[in-house]
Amino acid sequence: MTEQNAQNRNIADRLNTPLHSAVFSWPTLLLVVAIGLFILNVFASPYFLSPWALSDATFNFTEKAIIAFAMALLIISGEIDLSVAAIIALSSTMMGLALQFGVGTPTLVLIGTLTGLACGVFNGLLVTGLGLPSIVITIGTMSFFRGISFMILGDKAFNGYPESFAFFGQGYVWWVISFEFVLFIIIALAYYILLHRTNFGRHVFAIGNNPVAAQFSGVRVARVKFLLFCLVGLMSGIAAVLLTSRLGSTRPSIAQGWELEVITMVVLGGVAILGGSGTIQGVFVAAFVMGLISFGLGLLNVPGIVMSIFIGALLIVVIALPILTNMLKERRL
């Protein structure tokens, strides 16, 4: 017992230098992994290095990453939303439904994003308004939202989106730079500023570390969490617009299983699943890592389900490694 106490009192002479902490931070490590994967891909397939192939590769992750940024904030605050994929299905279905009434592209986009926002508000009200655990509530809304999609569509599909609508998921802003990629960069920057440069971001960390202490320091815990649920819903709505535009059709099974991929991306990005810590840079790089893995394996003709083994193993290994190295270090002391 005394030995342990002595260890706890052992305070370092000085904190790590900024350079040291930047080099050994999680995003940097991930970046090394990403570059390694990139080089592996170059050797694995001769088709990989063409600009168009690289541009295609970004479509694998941009839509998921857009949700992942908002999800990162939500998870840092200690909550979780498992209903994001179902929100995509519902938003997409609402757009398809509106299409039957012959509305134009701007209205379609508006309906898609607003449906997402409305779903986020619904989740937020249930979790913060009634004080219910988010993990079960969003399991419920997950079947509820997608269930409404099934009620409306059954085994049918909505097709025939206008040509101008196709720009969001298939259009290019300049040469090989797609609209989706540009939007992904803009949203990444916005979330970086929101989380790391504003009071709101500090509140998110404070809530994740200790909600009671945050409440007593004047942070409106329920309101911040509610806003985070709205943001996740809104981002899912935007992702629904992009995905629907890219696929050109809506089925109720659209984006099935995405909630797990989005959460994997967030956790891989170094966000603590129990809340309190994480960075947008980490999630940003994690998006590339996941995109590179699935695109590289795709070029090698590895089936999607085998890819999921890699993603699942990556999730566990990436979280286990720092804990294991810590355990080894402590044993050495």
Next chain:
Amino acid sequence: MRAFIRNHEFWLAVVVVLMIGATAFRSPGFASPEKLAGIFNDSSMLIILALGQMVVILTRSIDLSMASNLALSGMIVALINAAYPEIPVPALMLLATFCGLCLGAFNGTMIWWIGIPSIVVTLGTLTIYRGFIFLIAGGKWVNADRFSEEFVQYTRYEFLGLPALSWYAIIIVIGFFILMTRTSLGRSIYAVGVNPSAALYTGINIGRTQFVAFCISGALSGFCGYLWVSRYVIGSVEVAKGYELTIVAACVIGGISIAGGVGTVAGAVLGALFLGVMSNALPVIGVSPFWQMAISGAAIILAVIINASSQQKSKRLILKQENAAS
């Protein structure tokens, strides 16, 4: 009597009976003994799986890999049966249970030794286990004609008017009732969920209890792997896909608190029966099967709201009594 009326399980049972009654009103054949036995048989696997999930949730964890574990264990015995039909089926049942146990033990080890949160571990193994099905089967299905007759019959033999599948569920329910209320393991599972620090001070190893809970949920998933393949006579990558959340839903409807420590065997069984009755009743009263997902989603949300409000009430009551005593 008052405590009984406030009891969550009592009201859930009333709701299930009302659902059966209302459906029988529309279609009189629904409440016949044969039909009810059929519904119970349909719900058997969900009951078994919900009990496994219950044990895990009680210890403040969650097992999202159960459906993948089920599908992988099921695929292993399906392939063995297709290749060596002479191996007796009880041995295959044991093997499926053992496979599930190993997969569950892997989850448990990650959680106990390395200390990764259970939701992350099982989110990972959810995709890993399902990927392995594709690898071991080479992406192929095991079709009905490749199973031996015995393999298919072991869930169908009738005893006292009920198929074997129902009897497995009944035996496991009784076993769990004894485990949760009459053994020290059951008590320690509740203790870890209610108050981990207090459990630690009474000498309960929290990590080990969680490990055991994951072994139990894994073994039951593996056993259900055999049951699933035998009952639906198909082994494929798609078996029970997305079922992990149905299992959690059954637990939540059954009044098992996701925060741990609160929940009973009766609750889990009734939660599974609720979903089973609902999926059987909806087509009978002419509701499109496409509505089922939304309705079960709404049922989960309602169940969580009702559970939360009843638990808050009982907490306040305790405080009042304490005040009165002091």
